[in-house]
Structure formats: structure tokens, C-alpha cells
Amino acid sequence: MTQSILIEPAFDRLLQVAVEVFAECGFREATVREICSRANVNVASINYYFRSKEALYAQALAFAFQEANRLYPLDAVLDKGLPPEQRLTLFIGNFLHKLLDDSHLGLYSKLIAREIADPTKALDEIIETAIIPQFSLLTEIIQQILGAAADKMIVKRCLLSIFGQCLMFKHSRSIIDRLYPELIANDPAIQACAEHIAQFSLAGLTRFAQPQKRPIP
Amino acid sequence: MTQSILIEPAFDRLLQVAVEVFAECGFREATVREICSRANVNVASINYYFRSKEALYAQALAFAFQEANRLYPLDAVLDKGLPPEQRLTLFIGNFLHKLLDDSHLGLYSKLIAREIADPTKALDEIIETAIIPQFSLLTEIIQQILGAAADKMIVKRCLLSIFGQCLMFKHSRSIIDRLYPELIANDPAIQACAEHIAQFSLAGLTRFAQPQKRPIP
DNA sequence: GCTTGTATTAAACAGTTGTTTAAAATAATT
DNA sequence: AATTATTTTAAACAACTGTTTAATACAAGC
Incomplete structure (x- = not known):
């Protein structure tokens, strides 16, 4: 043959x-x-x-992660010259598109999300290579927004608040597809969700922001 | 024997x-x-x-849902006399404890979360009996906070923002256990997370709140 | 005490799983 | 062209899956 x-x-x-x-x-x-x-x-x-x-x-897991990063580079987000609010918005947009892309690349994040939800032995490597770098990047941005003196526990909880909003679209996809399909019907709709999460989160972060101008007495 | x-x-x-x-x-x-x-x-x-x-x-799925509702009643949240901000805080606290409880009852939500992440034929009934009532309740609370004239899409996205923050602790439990175990180490820590989500969300909601006092011109 | 209906059992069923084997086909090297 | 190494193949392996069977144990009713 x-x-x-x-x-x-x-x-x-x-x-x-x-x-x-x-x-x-x-x-x-x-x-x-x-x-x-x-x-x-x-x-x-x-x-x-x-x-x-x-x-x-x-x-396959390692390959998927490598491809996801190749197809969705974080160049703009890594630019420390930008204001942190803008970097947060870019980060969320990048992450959400990565998660919701239904083309070939969507498979990569689906594979990783699956591994997180139902871990196998391979999870440890995934955490080291995929999760921790993302967490570090977002932590840095949050700290910039909240101020350097921000409580570490608060930073962590804010991090989870932001990731949680994004991952909702991945983990509960089956429900969103049935109850609110219009929210992710097309690319502009997804972009609107990304902007929503960014604005929601920025407003949420202000609740925990340190007073910036005054040095500690 | x-x-x-x-x-x-x-x-x-x-x-x-x-x-x-x-x-x-x-x-x-x-x-x-x-x-x-x-x-x-x-x-x-x-x-x-x-x-x-x-x-x-x-x-088993039906039984689990029934038990979860019996052990974690939503009585206080259902009280429409309370201010919506307080109802939201109660709702989040109830939901998060339901999710993170590691005793026998924690199994119920684990089973349901599993079904959502990886649906079988049984999902449709779960959505009808478990998800929609919760969604409706939270929708009502959000609408009260945002104002009656709030855009429907915005309400839905805010709903997902709040649920997403809570579900993060369930779906990404494996990661939190490894990276931030102190966040959910004991009951007070979980309570602190619930209060964080409530405050984060209330601040986020204000970003989308309608002007309440002025009637539409 | 015998019969009827329910509950429990060990055994076997037919199908699928990941993996191994040993032979055949192909490619590379001398 | 002959020899070596690599790749591909069909077949079988043993372990496990959900389900069924037919025989047994047990209880309740007459």
C-alpha cells in the first residue's frame, strides 16, 4: 500500500x-x-x-505546551516598560484566546487543562514548565498594580481570581455552550469577554491596592 | 459469613x-x-x-446533588430582604465551602465538578437540577447590584467571573495544593478566600453598575 | 412443610486494554 | 551484491472490562 x-x-x-x-x-x-x-x-x-x-x-504534553507558547507568544506582556494595567489586559487577552481557540492550537490547552483537572504522573513537569512561569508573570504584574508592600496572601488570592475567571471558560465549557453560547460564539465575543475580565479584575484589584504615594510611616 | x-x-x-x-x-x-x-x-x-x-x-449523581443541597442549605441567601451585597457574600461563602469541604460531603461536589469537566450523558439532568437554579439565584443578586437596566450580556459575564473565581479552587485544586497550599490549609483560610472573592467581586461589579438614583433621561 | 418470590453467589461470557513477540519488509552500509 | 541495521507487520499475550447465567441461599405466605 x-x-x-x-x-x-x-x-x-x-x-x-x-x-x-x-x-x-x-x-x-x-x-x-x-x-x-x-x-x-x-x-x-x-x-x-x-x-x-x-x-x-x-x-505529547511537552510538545503541546511548546506549540502553545510558539503560537501565542507573550512578547508584549513581557515588556516591562508598559503600564501594568495594560500588561494585565494583554495577558488576559492572550490567555483567553489560547484557551478558547477551537482550531488545532486549542487542543494544546485542552490537553493541559485536562491534565490539571485530572492529574497523572506527568503533572509535576507541567507545573514546572507551564504553570509556574505564567504564575510568576501574573504575580509580577499584580504586585506592580497593588504596590510593592502588598500582602503576599492577597497577591496570591488575586492571582487565583484572575486565572479563575479565565479558566472558567475552559473548565465549564460544557455548561457555557448550553446556557450562554452567545458569549463565545465568535472572536469578537471572546475579545469582549477578555476585556470584561480585565476591567472586572482591575476594579477588583483597586479594592486591595496599597496607597501608592505615601511611604510607610 | x-x-x-x-x-x-x-x-x-x-x-x-x-x-x-x-x-x-x-x-x-x-x-x-x-x-x-x-x-x-x-x-x-x-x-x-x-x-x-x-x-x-x-x-449516584442525583443522590450526590440532593445530599449537597441538604447539607448546605441556601436559606439565608434566598432571603430577599437582605441587601444584595450581603447575599452575594453569603452565596460565595456557601458555594466555596461546598466545593472545598474535604469530608464526605466534599465528594458530592467533586462528583459534580467531574461531570462538568468531562460530561457524560448524565450532564443534561445535572444542568437542569443543579446548575440552572444556582445560576438563576446569582443572576438575580447581580441584577440587584448592577441595577435593573443592566445589560444582559454584562450580567452573564459577571456571573461567570464570580463562579470562575470559586470553581478555580475546585478545578485547579491540584495546582493550588502544590503551589499555594496555605490558601486552603484550614477552615479560616477558606473563609478568608471566600471573603476575598466577595470583596474582589463587589469591587469588580461596581465597574459595571448602572447609576441607580437617576432615572433614564 | 412446601411453595413462591427475592437475594446472593461463583463462574463464565464476550469484548477491550496495553504490551510483546517473532517474522517479514525495507533501508543503509560495506 | 551481500550484509547489516532499522522499520513495519500480524498475531498472540495476559490482564481487565461490564454484563449474564444458572445454581444456590434465604425469607415470607399459605
Whole structure:
């Protein structure tokens, strides 16, 4: 059988298909036979190229994160010259689009969200490489807004408030799709949600902001 | 073999254990043998008392919701005499404690959260009986705070902002446990989180509040 | 005491899972 | 061209899945 269409080697095809299937079904529900079938390779190939289903999953997870970062760079957010309010708005917009994108790239965040909601052994690496950098970046922005003297616990809670608003759209997608589909119907609607979260959060942050001009007596 | 300790009939034991196991493992990963083993009944009992594993799951889900509502009544929140800001604070406190309770009752919300994150056929009933009433209640409170003329889309987005902040603690529990365990270490800490969300949200809502005193020109 | 209806049991069913094997096909090297 | 190494294959493996069966134990009713 000649398959002139697919010129990619089996290894790459397996990795790409694995991201798709694991994102759709989760680690446990995904079957090696389904992955191999979609990748047009023999069932034994996974154990040949990767050591096991588990090892394939770990590699797929790392690959997904790498791709998500490549397709959604945080360049503007990293610019410390910008005012923190603007950086927060950019951060939220970037994050939400990353989460809600329904094209191929949406799979990456879906895979990661799945791992967070239902952790496997692979979670530890995900936290180190994917979560902590995002948390650090947002922490820095929040601290700039609240003031350097801000209580550490308050900063953490504000961080969770902001991430929580964004992740709601990912974790409770099934409900939003049924009750409020118009909120995420198209790209402008998603952009409106991002702006809402930014404004809601900025107003919320002011509640906890330190007085900026006065030095501590 | 005499089992004088367990006097409950097999049916009740199965239902109770099913909630535990489904909450821990999810529907697909949970096995009938594990459930039956823990309930000290034969494997065939599930198909005898309930029709199938799927039917048992549906019943367990309904039972969990019923118990969660019985143990965490919303009486105070339902009191329309109270100022909406206070009702919001009560609502958030109730919801967060419901979510984070690690005792037996915590399983109920875990089971429901699992169903939302990874829906099965049973989701539709959950939405009708569990989600919509909660959404309606919070919608009413938000509308009171924002003013009757508030834009419907804004109300919905604010609703998601508040629920998102609460659900963050459930859906991303694995991360919080590792990065910020002190935030949910004990009951006062959880209470502090609830108050934070309430204050953060009240401040956020003011950003979208309609001018209350002036009638529309 | 016998019969009827319910409850419980061990065993087997048919299907699926991840993984391994050993042979065949293909590619690379000498 | 012959030899080596790599890739691909079909088949089988053992373990596990939800479900069914048919035999047994137990209780209640007459």
C-alpha cells in the first residue's frame, strides 16, 4: 500500500495524533489502537518509538505546551516598560484566546487543562514548565498594580481570581455552550469577554491596592 | 459469613460507595468490581439492583446533588430582604465551602465538578437540577447590584467571573495544593478566600453598575 | 412443610486494554 | 551484491472490562 500523501515519518505523525486523541479523550480513555489507527501505523509502533503509552503521553504534553507558547507568544506582556494595567489586559487577552481557540492550537490547552483537572504522573513537569512561569508573570504584574508592600496572601488570592475567571471558560465549557453560547460564539465575543475580565479584575484589584504615594510611616 | 456490622441493605451501601468511587476515579475509570468490593457485595449486584453501571452513575449523581443541597442549605441567601451585597457574600461563602469541604460531603461536589469537566450523558439532568437554579439565584443578586437596566450580556459575564473565581479552587485544586497550599490549609483560610472573592467581586461589579438614583433621561 | 418470590453467589461470557513477540519488509552500509 | 541495521507487520499475550447465567441461599405466605 503506497501512501504518497503522508510523507511525515511515523514518529511525528504519532506525536501529533496523540495530542489530538489525548485532548479529546484524556489519558485513560484514549486507546493506543485509536491513536495508531488515526496515524495509519501499526499498534506496536507506540511501544517501538516511545517506550509506552505513558511515555507517549508525557511527550505529547511537552510538545503541546511548546506549540502553545510558539503560537501565542507573550512578547508584549513581557515588556516591562508598559503600564501594568495594560500588561494585565494583554495577558488576559492572550490567555483567553489560547484557551478558547477551537482550531488545532486549542487542543494544546485542552490537553493541559485536562491534565490539571485530572492529574497523572506527568503533572509535576507541567507545573514546572507551564504553570509556574505564567504564575510568576501574573504575580509580577499584580504586585506592580497593588504596590510593592502588598500582602503576599492577597497577591496570591488575586492571582487565583484572575486565572479563575479565565479558566472558567475552559473548565465549564460544557455548561457555557448550553446556557450562554452567545458569549463565545465568535472572536469578537471572546475579545469582549477578555476585556470584561480585565476591567472586572482591575476594579477588583483597586479594592486591595496599597496607597501608592505615601511611604510607610 | 455473618456481617453483623453492616446492617444497611446492599442497595444503599452500593449507592453510597458509588458516590465515593465515581468521585475519586470518574465514571469511566471507576470499575464495578471496585465499587462492589468496597460495598461488600457481589459483582452482579450492580446489574441486579440498578440496571447497569451507567444507571448507577446517574442515580449516584442525583443522590450526590440532593445530599449537597441538604447539607448546605441556601436559606439565608434566598432571603430577599437582605441587601444584595450581603447575599452575594453569603452565596460565595456557601458555594466555596461546598466545593472545598474535604469530608464526605466534599465528594458530592467533586462528583459534580467531574461531570462538568468531562460530561457524560448524565450532564443534561445535572444542568437542569443543579446548575440552572444556582445560576438563576446569582443572576438575580447581580441584577440587584448592577441595577435593573443592566445589560444582559454584562450580567452573564459577571456571573461567570464570580463562579470562575470559586470553581478555580475546585478545578485547579491540584495546582493550588502544590503551589499555594496555605490558601486552603484550614477552615479560616477558606473563609478568608471566600471573603476575598466577595470583596474582589463587589469591587469588580461596581465597574459595571448602572447609576441607580437617576432615572433614564 | 412446601411453595413462591427475592437475594446472593461463583463462574463464565464476550469484548477491550496495553504490551510483546517473532517474522517479514525495507533501508543503509560495506 | 551481500550484509547489516532499522522499520513495519500480524498475531498472540495476559490482564481487565461490564454484563449474564444458572445454581444456590434465604425469607415470607399459605
